Amino acid sequence: MSDKYLIVGATGSIGSNLAEQLYSLGKKIHLVGRDEEQTKSLSEKFNCDYTILNVLDDGFVEKLRSDIEEVKGIAYCVGSIDLKPFRMVTETDLNKCMKLNLYSAIDLIKGYQESLKKNKGSIVLFSTVAAQRGFTNHSIIASTKAAVEGLTVSLAAEFAPNIRVNCIAPSLTNSKIAEPMLKNKVLAEGIAKAHPLKRIGEGKDSASLAKFLITDESSWVTGQIIAVDGGRSKLS
Template identity: 45%
Template sequence: MSKTVLVVGASSGIGKKLAEQLVQSGHQVISASRTNPQIAGITHHQLDVTEENPDFSFIPEQLDGLVYCPGTINLKPFNRLSADDFKYDWEVNVLGAIKVLQASFKSLKKSEDGSVVLFSTVASKLGMNFHSSIASAKAAVEGLGKSLAAEWSMHGIRVNILAPSLTDTPLAEKLLGTDDRKDASNKRHPIGRYGKPEDLAQMAAFLLDTKSSWVTGQVIGVDGGVGGLKP
């Protein structure tokens, strides 16, 4: 059955791969981001979630799915992070999600199986050097998602959170810039490789589907085993 899905942050990485997969599966995809992803078959709207009052008039009367993909990577020792660094990570990852969620709520309520997918990071659970700013912001996303999963369950809306490890996206380009870095990143993951955008996109697509209709309030590690295994 065709669904109407809003993907915020479909201009690159995981969001773009997901939007492409959804279109190929016959769904109606609405893209919202600062940059047009240029994907055939989707409807794109300009959106900057860091604005004080973004324009959400493009959201349709009914939404079956919402995926919030924007993220940040600002890896520094804690003592070198400024208050503005923390504020920016919070603004993009948490406040941006809140704005989109509040604007989409009425439309999601009109779906028979509304589903929301948010993104965290394995660092929120694992504890990793130089991740204090992004890990704290993404931990807040996890708390937000689980709270909404409880609150919105009465409306039939499911909310789940994906927590990836290092994934080959434009955000991670500096971390995977050389063959040596790529090899080291592969070795850090029990499954033997770092992530690809399609790894996360496929799980997000499953959570949007009615096949996952009994799954809500979950933080799901899609991380090559790094978050729970020590071989």
């Protein structure tokens, strides 16, 4: 039996906060990231193993499994912000976004399905508020993340009662991938005001829910798409 939690995209705002929160609970974690310096630094901070890889590379699951074979839970904290007017959207744009957010998540889950089943494990995926709310220029990421939501409920049904599958749908979060948008103070203030709670999300906001969903604290929760969005999906 394994009690180790796999965090893919560990150097991001949500992934790193999740690692910190699981570590504070005494949980064993394995970090996965592209940036060796940042990932190694986190591994030293949290006294854990790590793997350097890119989920866009072929065979990444086999490489990861050579480092860690058994897991109790997976948090796929990989994401992107692909914004473009619809008239400019190409098949290449869609394929790259789907590969990063959906296909690689599927490959990862397949690679660890038997381990998760044996360990009565949990999977946490990530969507976006834009999958449910209509936003201009979001056709690439919204359609891709909507597919992730569909995958969540499908796998939750198929894997029950042995593996739980849930999805978190954040609004814009203060992170590296959002930095190009948020460095414009006027734009950042406008986005913050569009949320009923009048602020941009922080990594710890979604990480706190991910911690709950990936551990046995949420042992009776599966197939859920849960918004962490400052109220934007329902109240604005």
